[in-house]
Amino acid sequence: MRIQFCDAMVERAAANENMLFLTGDLGFMALEPLQSAMGSRFINAGVAEQNMVSVAAGLSRQGFDVWAYSIAPFCYARPFEQIRNDVTFHKLPVRLVGNGGGYGYGVMGPTHHAIEDYGVMLCLPNMSAYIPVFDEDLAPVVARAGASDLAIYLRLGRGEKPKGYAVPVYAPWRQLTQGGGQVVIAVGPLAGSYIEAIESLPQGARPNLWAVSELPLEHNPMPPELWEQIVQTGELCVAEEHVRRSGLGSEVALHLADRGVALRRFHHLYARAHHFDRYGSQSFLRRQSGLDADSLLAVLASG
Known part of the structure; x- marks a missing residue:
């Protein structure tokens, strides 16, 4: 970028x-x-x-x-x-x-x-x-x-759109995929790395992937369409290349709790560590943290 x-x-x-x-x-x-x-x-x-x-x-x-x-x-x-x-x-x-x-x-x-x-x-x-x-x-x-x-x-970071993907007009919140599955919120470029894998799923099971580009939520509230999808499905996954503490996952969970929204399932994918046995590319370290697209699909399939 x-x-x-x-x-x-x-x-x-x-x-x-x-x-x-x-x-x-x-x-x-x-x-x-x-x-x-x-x-x-x-x-x-x-x-x-x-x-x-x-x-x-x-x-x-x-x-x-x-x-x-x-x-x-x-x-x-x-x-x-x-x-x-x-x-x-x-x-x-x-x-x-x-x-x-x-x-x-x-x-x-x-x-x-x-x-x-x-x-x-x-x-x-x-x-x-x-x-x-x-x-x-x-x-x-x-x-x-x-x-x-x-x-x-x-x-x-590094833009990671799939080949041939038409980037939607910029907004703080954008829905990148649509389907009948649960909601996934991803922060920044990580969202682009999920599009192709999510689009490969059947429409009925395909998650609604949202990308967020501006924080905190108090300055950039979640749009009504996102709220409706979360309430309807009762399931949410937040993915971010950031540690668990003080990240978007904890902010969203508190935001929902403050408003009396109870989820059946909540998954949080996050950067697991600063130190690893071996270091490699950004993609390698994402896999080590379970932030890659395959790890996301496995979490969503586990229920």
Whole structure:
């Protein structure tokens, strides 16, 4: 998604001379067009993410449209205190962009995995998270994030639509498959990785797959159609490339309980661990966590 993100930012920069972009010495072989378009407004803050976030907060306080970029764990984990104290406590609309969310940097090990990122960030006040599903989502997501008066965490991953799939128009919630089965809610690009497997099922058993791209639920309520499907089936599966604690699964379960919705079955697929005996690609680590399409189908078939 970095290329599509760069394209969207180049377009935004051309229309907004007040925009500044900070990078923690990352983005090479991807963000050069943005650097060329922005000139001195593109700032390499160096390998100093805490300082970068504090500088971003100060620039935002002066009225600039500020975006700060790094790979995901260096974007939210290393400068967490600065995000908390300098950005969110002062209600500043700094846009933090983390590349390689989830197990995106798989072979580089747990220091480079971001599997608790949006849960950590959404514990802070005045914060929203955007987790695009498809490459095509980046232009509308950048526009929506840029128009928000909240601090933003934008988690970039890898678009995983099936070959020939027509991506629906962007919305915070989108139904990607339809059938007579239970409801599946998947966060971000993980949803795209399930489409082909779910579409292979008979219509009567085929789950209704929903993709969510904006959190928390208080800023982005579930649509009425989704509510109706959950109530009618009494079954729900939430899948996310994020640890169980503070993820969407627990937020949805609490959301339903608060409203008196009792489910017959609730499944939660999530990132199981930071540490594994062996490391491999993002797909490999998803299989290790039971987040791949085959694991999803097996869970749904088990009842």
